[in-house]
Amino acid sequence: MPVESDSELAEILDLETVAVVGCSTSPGKAAHDVPAYLREHGYDVVPVNPFADEIFGRAAYDSLADVEEDVDVVDVFRPSEEVAGIVDEAIERSDVEAVWLQLDITDDEAAARAEDAGLRVVQDKCMKVEHGRLKH
Secondary structure (H helix, E strand, O other): OOOOOHHHHHHHHOOOEEEEEOOOOOOOOHHHHHHHHHHHOOOEEEEEOOOOOEEOOEEOEOOHHHOOOOOOEEEEOOOHHHHHHHHHHHHHOOOOOEEEEOOOOOOHHHHHHHHHOOOEEEOOOOHHHHHHHHOO
16 A cells, blocks of 8 residues: 555654655755755755765765665655666665655556565655655
């Protein structure tokens, strides 16, 4: 079952380390401004972008599989067509608790695979918007 209830969303928002796949170096883009907001609100944001050396003063990883730190939430800013591969990488990790697909990003088949593997999945919702709504 996909995460829909406010209480489930709030539980995910209580997690601390967020790997942002598709994190952008460009202010003004959602893939930059949302992770910046999360950092301002105490989250440990791990940037994943194969085209950047660093974002927010942190080394950017080429892929989720390359991330050395433990990750609680995988926040995805990539096209829906890329979700399946990212979900596979999340499932292979033992630390990930949730996969969060940003606005307009969905993949029901990949979401079902993640849920079958014990992960919680949020689709088509903005982490910043939900944090602002539920945590203030």
